[in-house]
Amino acid sequence: xxxxxxxxxxxxxVWGTTELEPLFPNQQQKIGEVWFxxxxxxxxxxxxxxxxxxxxxxxxxxxxxxxxxxxxRGKTEMWHILSAKPGSIISLGFKQSLxxxxxxxxIENETVENxxxxxxxxxxETYFAKAGTVHAIGAGITLCEIQQNSDVTYRLYxxxxxxxxxLEKGLEVSSTDPxxxxxxxxxxxxxxxxxxxxxxxxxxxxxxxxxxxxxxxACDGISVKPGDVALISxxxxxxxxxxxxxxxxxxxx
Numbered sequence: 665x666x667x668x669x670x671x672x673x674x675x676x677x678v679w680g681t682t683e684l685e686p687l688f689p690n691q692q693q694k695i696g697e698v699w700f701x702x703x704x705x706x707x708x709x710x711x712x713x714x715x716x717x718x719x720x721x722x723x724x725x726x727x728x729x730x731x732x733x734x735x736x737r738g739k740t741e742m743w744h745i746l747s748a749k750p751g752s753i754i755s756l757g758f759k760q761s762l763x764x765x766x767x768x769x770x771i772e773n774e775t776v777e778n779x780x781x782x783x784x785x786x787x788x789e790t791y792f793a794k795a796g797t798v799h800a801i802g803a804g805i806t807l808c809e810i811q812q813n814s815d816v817t818y819r820l821y822x823x824x825x826x827x828x829x830x831l832e833k834g835l836e837v838s839s840t841d842p843x844x845x846x847x848x849x850x851x852x853x854x855x856x857x858x859x860x861x862x863x864x865x866x867x868x869x870x871x872x873x874x875x876x877x878x879x880x881x882a883c884d885g886i887s888v889k890p891g892d893v894a895l896i897s898x899x900x901x902x903x904x905x906x907x908x909x910x911x912x913x914x915x916x917x
Contacts, residue, residue: 721821736816759779879906
C-alpha cells in the first residue's frame with residue numbers, strides 16, 4: 665500500500681488541557697501536543713497543539729547552529745489555527761528592532777512580553793515561524809503545527825514556572841527584528857511546502873503527509889477523520905461530502 669496512517673503520541677505539557685475533542689478523545693492528563701512522527705521515513709514532524717495557558721517565550725536554532733551545537737536539525741515551523749477563544753494571541757518576533765543587550769535586559773526584568781509582536785488570531789489563519797524567530801503561543805488555541813523534525817527549543821522566559829531556561833543559546837540564535845509571519849497558501853520554505861485543500865470529489869496526491877482537519881472520507885480505502893495523519897507516496901482521497909486537509913511535502917515546491 666502506498667499510504668499509511670501514523671500513530672498519535674500524546675505529550676503532557678504544563679500549559680496543556682484535558683479537553684481535546686473533537687479531534688481526539690478527552691484525556692485525564694493535561695495534553696499539550698499530539699505528535700505524528702514517521703521517523704526516518706519523513707523529516708517533518710506533525711503536531712496538534714492545545715493550549716490552556718501561555719507557552720514559554722522561546723526560539724529555535726537554524727540548521728547550521730543546531731548541527732554544530734546540538735547534533736540536530738534546526739527547527740522552522742508553521743501553524744494553522746484550528747480554533748481560538750476570543751482574545752487569543754500568538755507572539756511572533758518583535759514590534760521594533762532591538763539589540764541583543766536590550767533583549768537580555770527585558771528577559772531579566774520580566775518585560776519581554778511587552779516587546780513582542782502580539783497578533784490576535786482566529787480559525788483558518790496560518791503563520792510561519794522561521795528558525796531564529798522569538799515566539800510564544802497564547803492560551804485558548806488549538807492549531808496544527810508542521811515543523812522540521814527537531815525538538816531543540818531554547819526557552820527565554822517562562823513566567824516563573826521553574827522550568828529550565830536557555831538564555832545564552834537562545835540569545836545567540838534570536839533574530840531581534842520585527843516579524844509578521846502571516847502567510848497564504850501554498851506556503852513554501854526551504855524545508856517544506858504546505859497547501860490547504862478542500863475537496864468534494866475524489867482526488868489524487870503524491871508524496872508527503874496528508875493532515876485531515878474537517879469532514880470524513882477514505883485514503884486508499886482507509887477511513888479518515890479529523891485528527892488523522894497519513895504518510896503517502898501516492899494516494900487517492902475519497903471524500904464523504906466536503907473534506908478539508910493540509911498536504912505537506914518536504915522541501916520547496
